[in-house]
Amino acid sequence: MRCTVFGTGYLGATHAACMAELGHDVVGVDVDPGKVAKLADGVVPFYEPGLEEVLQRNLAAGRLRFTTDYSDAAAHADVHFLGVGTPQKKGEYGADLKYVHAVVDTLAPMLERPAMIVGKSTVPVGTAAALGVRARERAKVEVEVAWNPEFLREGFAVQDTLRPDRLVLGLDHCRERSAWVQEHIREIYADLIAAEIPFLLTDLATAELVKVSANAFLATKISFINAVSEVCEATGADVTMLADALGYDARIGRRFLNAGLGFGGGCLPKDIRAFMARSGELGADHAVAFLREVDNINMRRRTKVVDMAARACGGSLLGANVAVLGAAFKPESDDVRDSPALNVAGMIQLHGAVVTVYDPKAVENSRRVFPTLNYATSVSEACDRADVVLVLTEWNEFTALTPTDLDPVVRSRSIIDGRNCLDSTAWRAAGWVYAGLGTP
Numbered sequence: 001m002r003c004t005v006f007g008t009g010y011l012g013a014t015h016a017a018c019m020a021e022l023g024h025d026v027v028g029v030d031v032d033p034g035k036v037a038k039l040a041d042g043v044v045p046f047y048e049p050g051l052e053e054v055l056q057r058n059l060a061a062g063r064l065r066f067t068t069d070y071s072d073a074a075a076h077a078d079v080h081f082l083g084v085g086t087p088q089k090k091g092e093y094g095a096d097l098k099y100v101h102a103v104v105d106t107l108a109p110m111l112e113r114p115a116m117i118v119g120k121s122t123v124p125v126g127t128a129a130a131l132g133v134r135a136r137e138r139a140k141v142e143v144e145v146a147w148n149p150e151f152l153r154e155g156f157a158v159q160d161t162l163r164p165d166r167l168v169l170g171l172d173h174c175r176e177r178s179a180w181v182q183e184h185i186r187e188i189y190a191d192l193i194a195a196e197i198p199f200l201l202t203d204l205a206t207a208e209l210v211k212v213s214a215n216a217f218l219a220t221k222i223s224f225i226n227a228v229s230e231v232c233e234a235t236g237a238d239v240t241m242l243a244d245a246l247g248y249d250a251r252i253g254r255r256f257l258n259a260g261l262g263f264g265g266g267c268l269p270k271d272i273r274a275f276m277a278r279s280g281e282l283g284a285d286h287a288v289a290f291l292r293e294v295d296n297i298n299m300r301r302r303t304k305v306v307d308m309a310a311r312a313c314g315g316s317l318l319g320a321n322v323a324v325l326g327a328a329f330k331p332e333s334d335d336v337r338d339s340p341a342l343n344v345a346g347m348i349q350l351h352g353a354v355v356t357v358y359d360p361k362a363v364e365n366s367r368r369v370f371p372t373l374n375y376a377t378s379v380s381e382a383c384d385r386a387d388v389v390l391v392l393t394e395w396n397e398f399t400a401l402t403p404t405d406l407d408p409v410v411r412s413r414s415i416i417d418g419r420n421c422l423d424s425t426a427w428r429a430a431g432w433v434y435a436g437l438g439t440p
């Protein structure tokens with residue numbers, strides 16, 4: 001099959017490369033010429049394990065290319081995937097749909113034969129139906145809009161795209177051509193369907209809502225354990241032992257039940273806020289009012305870690321030397337969008353500390369967002385003469401650290417485990433002051 005992918009960021013570049021891996025003839029389109037040039041050269045412009053190999057293999061096989069030219073892409077295929085960003089609006093909770101609109105407004109008039117726009121971006125419910133109207137107002141030919149939300153996790157993007165837990169396809173059942181759309185999408189995903197990956201056919205609104213509610217559920221699960229973590233802190237209970245015990249209940253499960261600094265990134269925070277905003281527009285704000293608390297609990301963990309750092313430095317951060325290990329919002333990614341680690345680093349700096357950050361992959365991106373922080377090229381450089389060390393992203397490189405790695409470099413043997421990922425017993429036994437979240 002021939003297809004295009006509009007937007008070649010974390011989602012789009014992965015989708016384009018993986019669709020080519022499935023044997024399709026794919027064109028990736030982006031407005032960023034630098035990104036397009038890198039991808040065309042076989043270089044992934046962000047860190048995603050395994051993606052570069054898939055990209056290079058498919059470029060070499062001639063099944064994949066990248067362009068900034070919309071007319072080239074419009075002529076290439078009848079199936080156009082849409083994977084541009086839907087960030088939070090400035091100063092508001094709602095999602096900014098300007099990139100989605102820009103794709104539809106530019107692409108629709110260029111179409112020369114019936115085509116379909118298949119949304120993968122995360123959008124507020126109702127967007128797909130409105131885009132259908134918008135596209136048809138601008139096109140000379142019939143255009144269908146379908147929604148096929150993306151569930152990939154950064155760090156596992158390739159495997160999640162090639163072996164997803166499920167495929168969801170939302171169709172506009174009022175349209176005569178919805179069967180035609182379904183046929184094409186089933187063909188695109190034929191290998192996955194043959195591998196018995198569940199394929200769920202829904203209406204447009206349900207497909208949009210599946211994605212948003214999946215993220216709301218995951219965010220709620222994290223904030224639930226972090227709320228319990230606050231109670232543990234008030235009583236001296238241990239949230240990690242508690243989560244282990246809870247997790248054995250198959251109805252609950254242990255995953256996404258790690259207490260710590262909470263969630264961040266380019267998806268969960270903005271998606272729960274957009275869900276609240278959209279529900280408000282629909283007169284159902286009361287239904288998801290609990291998400292405000294989910295968000296509050298999450299943000300409170302960040303200020304808690306700042307307070308812990310101040311306590312570790314004798315009550316004030318002014319002039320303290322603080323080492324921050326981790327900048328990406330999670331390990332195996334260089335994504336620093338709404339990163340809890342960087343947020344904490346920034347707050348600590350505002351309190352007058354000298355903050356030095358080290359991350360195995362995210363320093364370059366961090367420097368762009370937070371140019372005033374100091375950046376190190378290794379753990380020991382970041383921890384040089386530190387009054388306190390903060391572990392804020394659970395990279396393997398950090399969880400593998402032992403007290404003897406840091407003993408020779410720090411000024412004060414004090415460590416804050418923002419991800420409850422270190423062996424507290426070992427650190428304490430070595431004479432360190434260890435502080436975790438929700439642990440005595």
Ligand code: NAD
Binds near residue numbers: 012084121
């Ligand atoms: P991103 O910022 O990495 O990528 C967006 C890309 O779109 C950028 O490369 C940008 O240059 C490009 N773009 C902007 N305007 C364009 C236009 N008019 N035409 C062509 N390209 C254009 O964002 P992302 O993380 O890939 O997220 C994209 C969407 O996917 C969002 O809705 C997000 O919520 C959703 N999503 C992301 C993930 C994830 O893990 N990153 C997972 C599931 C869903």
